[in-house]
Amino acid sequence: MSGLAAKASNCMQCNVCGAACTAGPVNGLRPREVVQRAAAGDPGLADGPEPWKCVTCYACASQCRAGIDVAELFYELRNEAARRGRIPDAYRAVAKQVLASGCAFPVTRNTARMRQELGLPPFAVSPRGVEELNSLCRAAGLPDLDRHPEAPVDAGAPGKEA
Amino acid sequence: MMDAGRHPKIKVLAGSELKSVSGYIGNFTAVVRQKARMVSSACTSCGDCVEVCPVSVPDEFEEGLGTRRAIYKPFPQAIPSLFLIDPDSCLGSNPVACGKCKEVCGAKAIDYAMRDEEIVLSVGTVVVATGAEPWDPTPNVEYGYSRHLDVLTSIEFERMLSAGGPTGGHIQRPSDGKEPRSIAYIQCVGSRTQDPCRGMTYCSSFCCMETVKTTLQVQEHIRGVKQTVYYMDIRAFGKGFEGLYTRSRADGVRYVHSIPSSVTRDAAGRLLCRIADPDTGELREEAHDMVILAVGVKPRTDSDAIQKLFTLSRTEDGFFLESHPKLKPVDTPTGGVFLAGFVESPKDIKDCVTQASAAASRASILMRKGEVTVEAITSSIDPGLCTACGQCAKVCPFHAITVDKEKGTATVVEALCQGCGTCGPECRFDAVSLRHFTDEQFFNQIDAALEEEPEKKVLAFCCNWCSYAGADFAGVSRMQYPGSVRIIRSMCSGRIDERFVLYAMEKRAGIVLVSGCHIGDCHYIDANKSTLTRVEKLQERMRAAGLDVGRLHRRWVSAAEGRRWADTIQELADRLPSVDPAEVSKAADWARDQRVKYEKRVEKHREKRRAPKPAMAGSGAGGAA
Numbered sequence: 001m002s003g004l005a006a007k008a009s010n011c012m013q014c015n016v017c018g019a020a021c022t023a024g025p026v027n028g029l030r031p032r033e034v035v036q037r038a039a040a041g042d043p044g045l046a047d048g049p050e051p052w053k054c055v056t057c058y059a060c061a062s063q064c065r066a067g068i069d070v071a072e073l074f075y076e077l078r079n080e081a082a083r084r085g086r087i088p089d090a091y092r093a094v095a096k097q098v099l100a101s102g103c104a105f106p107v108t109r110n111t112a113r114m115r116q117e118l119g120l121p122p123f124a125v126s127p128r129g130v131e132e133l134n135s136l137c138r139a140a141g142l143p144d145l146d147r148h149p150e151a152p153v154d155a156g157a158p159g160k161e162a
Numbered sequence: 163m164m165d166a167g168r169h170p171k172i173k174v175l176a177g178s179e180l181k182s183v184s185g186y187i188g189n190f191t192a193v194v195r196q197k198a199r200m201v202s203s204a205c206t207s208c209g210d211c212v213e214v215c216p217v218s219v220p221d222e223f224e225e226g227l228g229t230r231r232a233i234y235k236p237f238p239q240a241i242p243s244l245f246l247i248d249p250d251s252c253l254g255s256n257p258v259a260c261g262k263c264k265e266v267c268g269a270k271a272i273d274y275a276m277r278d279e280e281i282v283l284s285v286g287t288v289v290v291a292t293g294a295e296p297w298d299p300t301p302n303v304e305y306g307y308s309r310h311l312d313v314l315t316s317i318e319f320e321r322m323l324s325a326g327g328p329t330g331g332h333i334q335r336p337s338d339g340k341e342p343r344s345i346a347y348i349q350c351v352g353s354r355t356q357d358p359c360r361g362m363t364y365c366s367s368f369c370c371m372e373t374v375k376t377t378l379q380v381q382e383h384i385r386g387v388k389q390t391v392y393y394m395d396i397r398a399f400g401k402g403f404e405g406l407y408t409r410s411r412a413d414g415v416r417y418v419h420s421i422p423s424s425v426t427r428d429a430a431g432r433l434l435c436r437i438a439d440p441d442t443g444e445l446r447e448e449a450h451d452m453v454i455l456a457v458g459v460k461p462r463t464d465s466d467a468i469q470k471l472f473t474l475s476r477t478e479d480g481f482f483l484e485s486h487p488k489l490k491p492v493d494t495p496t497g498g499v500f501l502a503g504f505v506e507s508p509k510d511i512k513d514c515v516t517q518a519s520a521a522a523s524r525a526s527i528l529m530r531k532g533e534v535t536v537e538a539i540t541s542s543i544d545p546g547l548c549t550a551c552g553q554c555a556k557v558c559p560f561h562a563i564t565v566d567k568e569k570g571t572a573t574v575v576e577a578l579c580q581g582c583g584t585c586g587p588e589c590r591f592d593a594v595s596l597r598h599f600t601d602e603q604f605f606n607q608i609d610a611a612l613e614e615e616p617e618k619k620v621l622a623f624c625c626n627w628c629s630y631a632g633a634d635f636a637g638v639s640r641m642q643y644p645g646s647v648r649i650i651r652s653m654c655s656g657r658i659d660e661r662f663v664l665y666a667m668e669k670r671a672g673i674v675l676v677s678g679c680h681i682g683d684c685h686y687i688d689a690n691k692s693t694l695t696r697v698e699k700l701q702e703r704m705r706a707a708g709l710d711v712g713r714l715h716r717r718w719v720s721a722a723e724g725r726r727w728a729d730t731i732q733e734l735a736d737r738l739p740s741v742d743p744a745e746v747s748k749a750a751d752w753a754r755d756q757r758v759k760y761e762k763r764v765e766k767h768r769e770k771r772r773a774p775k776p777a778m779a780g781s782g783a784g785g786a787a
Contacts, residue, residue, distance in 0.1 A: 012354065014394035018438025019423035019445065030443035063304065063423055065394075067356025 004076055008039035010066040017060035017070050027156050029053040031060050031070050038073060049156030051077035052088055085147050088155035092145055099137065099145075102130045167241035174241050175281070183288070183471045186562075186578040187498030187534055192283045198276040200247035201233070205271040207243050211263035219251045221328070225318040227336075228328030233263050233272075238326060247272075287498045287525035290482065291518065292468055294459040294504035297352025297366075301359050304424045305348060305455055311337040312433055313425060313453045316347075316372055323379055333383055335451055337431060341384060342451035346435055347373045348422060349393040353458030364479050366458030368510040370397045373456050374406050377415045390416040390448065392437065400510065425453055459508050472499050473561055475687045481507050492521040495687050496560065497534070497577065500524050539581035539598045539653060545571040546771055547593035547764075554585035554594055557656070559687035582686035584656030587696060592764045599652055604662050608669060611648035616670040617746055620647045620734045623662065624719075625655040625690070628679035631721035636728045643728040644735035646672075654678065656689035660700045661760065663714060667753035670746050672738045673713050675730070680718040690718075709749050713741065 017031040018024060024031070029050065037045050045051075051074055060070035081087065087095070098104050102125025115123060125133075166172050177197040185191050215231035223230075223237045232252040233245050253260035255274035264272045296317050299307040307313050312335050314322070325331040335342050349369060352361035370393070377389050396417065398407040411417060422435040426447075434447040461480035462468075469476060474494050475483035482505050485493035492500045500521035503514040528534060543554070543563075548571045555563035555572060562578035563585060565571075574585075583596035595601065611621055624630040630651045636643065652658060655678025666674050676697050684690040697716040704711050715734060719727045 010356070012394045013419070014350070015420035015438050015440055016423050018443055019420065019436050021438070021445070024438065024443065025445050028443075030438070032438065033443060059423075065350070065355040065357065065360065065421075 004038045004073060004080075005041045007068055007073065008035045010068055011035045011039055012066055014065055016063045016065065020059040020063045022057050022059055023053055023055045027053045029156070034077075035068060035070060035073065038077075046077045046080040046084065047086055049154040050074075051081055052091070052153075052155035081153075082143050084149075085143060086149045086153050087143075087145070088153040090155060095142070096145055099134055100130070101125060102133055163239055163241055167243075176241060177246065178281075180468075180471060181280070186575060187496075188286045188528070188577070190285045190288060190498065192285055192288075194281045194283060196279045196281055198249075198278050199244065200249070200252075200272060200274055200276050201245045202271045202273055202276070203242070203244060204269045205244040205267075206269050207235070207245065208268065209245075210266045210268065211245060211272065214262040214266050216260065216262065217251050217253060219248070223321075224328045225315070225321050227318055227321055244271075247274075286529050287500070288472065289500045289502055289518070289521045289525055290468065290472065290474070290494075290505055291502040291521075292462060292465075292505050294481075294508060295462050296459055297361055297457040299351050299455045299457055302351055302361070302455070305351065305422075305453070306425045306427070307455060310425065310427050310433060310453070311335075312342075312431075312451065313455065315351075316369065316376070316454055316456045319376065319454045320372075323376065323383070331383075333380065340451075342387065343384075344388040344390070344450045345380060345452045345454060346433070346448070346450040347377070347389070347391045347454045347456055348425075348435075349373060349391065349396075349456045350421070351455040351457050352460070354394070361458060362460055362479060364508070365397065366508045367397070368508060369456040369458055370395075371400065371403055371406070371510060373454075374398065374403075374410050376454070377410045378406065378413065381410075381413050381415070388416075388450075389414075390418055390435075390450065392418050392420055392422055392435065394419070394421055400512070459504060462505075468505075472496050473559070473687065474499070475682075475684075478682060481505065492517055492524055495580065495685070497580075498525075498528060534577070536577055536579075537581050539583075539596065540576045540579040541574045541581070541583060541585050541594055541596050543572050543574055544593045544595070545573075547591045547767065548572050548589075549591060549593075551590070553588040553590070557584050557588050557689070557692050559584070559684075559689050580686055582654035582656050582689045583652065584654060584686065584689040584692045586657060587659035587661075587692070590763070591767045596653075596657060599657055601659070601661070604650065604652075604659075605665055607650045608662065608666050608671075611650065612666065612669040612671050617672045617741060617743060618646055618738055619671055620644075620673045620675055620731060620738065621666045621671040622647050622649045622675040622677055622731070623655065623658045624649050624651055625657075625678040625685075626651055626653045627685040628683065628721050629655070629677035629719045629727070632677075632719040632723045632727040635721060636724035639724045641724055641728040643731040646735050646738060647675075647731045654684070654686050654689045655693040656684075656686065658693060658696070660696055661757065663697075663700060664753040664756050667713070667749045668757060670750050672741050672746070673715065673734050675715045675717060675734060677717050677719050677727075677730075680720055683718075683720060704749070704752075707752050709752060710742070710745050712737065713745075713749065 013032060013036065015032045021029055021031050023029040034050050054071065054074040056071050056074065058071045064070055094104060097106060107123055112122065167174055175194060175196055177199065179195045181193040181195050183190055183192050211233045212231050215233050217232035218229045220226040221228045221230040233247045235245050255261050255264065299305060299315060305313060321327040322329050322333060323331060333341060353364065353366040353369065355361045356363060373391055380387060380389060396407060398404045418437065419440040420437045422437045424436045426434045428434055432449040432451060433453050434449055435453065436447050438445050465480060473496050477483050482501055484491050484501060484506060485495055492502065494501055502518040502521040550565050550567050550570045550572055552565040552572065555565050559582065560578050560580055562575050563572050564575060581596065583599055586594045586596055612619060624633060633649060655676055658676050663674050676693060678690045678693050679685060681690060701711045701714055704714065717730050719730060
């Protein structure tokens with residue numbers, strides 16, 4: 001986590017990230033607090049709901065005076081959480097869906113019909129493509145998706161502020 | 163200002179531009195272009211002309227909040243107290259076009275034919291006090307400076323508060339002219355940011371106290387006004403500043419530790435500042451009647467021209483560099499040139515006055531004495547060997563070398579030479595030498611340093627100001643590093659001739675290190691840039707000769723970097739055991755060949771110069787006798 005702390009240590013606590021945050025009003029995310037905790041090297045930061053509350057709109061990063069890419073910080077926290085096996089169920093389901101079909105959003109009957117109406121050919125990722133994607137993900141260090149954490153991960157869903 | 167204008171020994175050249183400066187300490191010649199005022203000194207300041215002038219343009223002094231005429235006085239206390247015509251907006255003398263001011267001028271002071279004048283001044287010392295520019299907050303789009311009329315900069319607001327300003331000291335919303343009931347201040351606009359579009363990295367230092375002062379002034383102007391200051395840090399460090407800050411808070415001014423992410427305008431015309439509550443993090447929009455952006459300053463855009471005129475150095479953020487941050491805070495590397503005010507760094511009025519007084523004192527000490535003692539360490543050029551190729555003059559950071567192509571020699575102006583010696587290594591014919599740091603001294607030191615077991619030594623060439631001091635600092639801090647290093651001091655790393663490095667190779671030194679100040683920190687403006695290119699060139703030549711480049715290193719170590727010095731020596735000493743003796747021999751042979759080649763060339767040149775030439779007879783340049 002020292003890399004995160006070094007990045008976050010530039011923070012002047014001006015709170016402009018909090019004022020720019022689009023997720024905050026919905027789920028109570030406080031980016032200033034997250035950056036402060038990252039700077040202090042809080043080891044429990046990746047285990048909490050904060051990493052998953054961010055919607056990665058980059059509004060904070062675009063306004064940050066200290067040059068900290070706050071949204072990138074959230075990605076790093078998510079990676080750290082994933083390495084610890086603490087992936088929220090919803091993210092786990094999406095990852096599994098991608099590995100199985102090659103698509104984050106499944107091709108439903110509705111999309112198939114719309115493609116037909118627009119004169120587009122039927123769509124599916126080829127088995128070879130899916131296999132390539134799987135090997136790429138393995139090479140990049142995607143953790144075991146079937147290893148579930150002991151306690152369920154709180155992803156900070158709206159109305160469930162931690 | 164009036165006092166300066168009236169002083170018998172002070173001459174104020176208003177509306178003037180410095181075109182060129184030549185010479186050196188005590189003997190500067192400055193060419194100044196004085197812009198035509200179109201109004202002579204016969205002007206009595208009656209102001210009749212202003213009343214008839216039909217032109218109206220934004221007033222620069224009022225930050226565009228008021229207007230002025232084409233014939234005007236820049237501001238009421240301006241020196242000299244004369245009117246002037248702005249040629250860009252004046253309609254002209256043609257009676258058909260205008261010429262009204264000339265008609266009404268009782269003193270017959272208006273002369274449209276007046277042209278710019280060039281004045282040549284002989285001066286002994288110079289104080290550079292050209293100031294800085296306020297940050298224009300237009301690129302900080304989130305604050306809507308160019309969208310909302312009621313968003314003003316602190317400088318515009320300053321004019322509005324002035325009794326002599328465009329509103330006569332009444333605070334009014336520019337959009338509807340009404341008195342505001344709630345004013346917000348946003349701090350650090352254009353300062354303390356890593357984003358170059360949003361501003362500068364440094365703290366502009368005066369804006370916090372300017373805002374604190376303004377809040378107190380506004381509190382007196384408008385009874386019951388609500389004021390909110392959005393800040394990231396309030397820096398109230400000067401004498402009495404904390405007291406003012408406390409008073410401002412006691413007067414009911416709200417200080418909110420949160421910078422707004424945007425300023426928008428609602429249907430009622432109020433300005434909404436979107437902030438996150440500093441305690442709860444909760445998002446909210448706070449409505450104000452006016453928003454003041456506390457803007458910082460940036461170096462003047464024409465700093466490059468001023469830098470060239472006086473051969474000055476600048477810091478990373480663009481302000482001019484003083485000779486020493488603690489001991490010579492108003493001097494510059496150019497003798498006889500001093501700095502005062504924002505040109506050196508942003509500061510408040512008191513610090514500007516202090517620095518200006520110091521610069522004036524430093525200058526008058528020199529003027530009073532009438533003579534200067536120059537350093538004994540200066541370069542000299544042997545006219546018998548010099549070919550006037552001008553290479554030395556090209557690298558001289560102080561422009562201290564003048565090349566006379568006709569006479570065929572270059573000469574050093576000793577009053578300008580600061581003794582870095584970076585000229586020496588440029589000379590192909592051994593014509594340049596630096597007093598107290600001669601080639602012979604270096605060769606002898608190399609001999610002595612490598613007398614025993616040269617392969618097991620790191621030979622380090624260190625500049626006096628940074629690296630040698632850094633090694634010293636490592637020593638006094640009791641840092642441990644290998645004793646296999648041998649240090650040779652020079653004033654500047656720019657003095658290190660590649661011949662010294664080659665000689666060390668010839669003498670079988672294990673590793674050679676050339677060390678100087680970091681780029682930008684050089685005590686001789688930028689002489690260490692020559693070090694950089696020379697070492698790189700030599701490494702390139704070594705590579706071409708199939709030699710191990712890992713035996714020649716260039717590292718920057720500052721005077722405060724004792725740890726870095728110790729680590730560097732440790733790292734290089736650790737490499738010593740792996741230096742191959744066969745490689746050392748190969749390099750030594752190659753280095754000897756290079757030396758012999760050089761000596762042959764110089765000797766041939768010497769003989770050529772000694773041989774009597776009919777054309778040069780009587781000039782005595784060869785010293786043939």
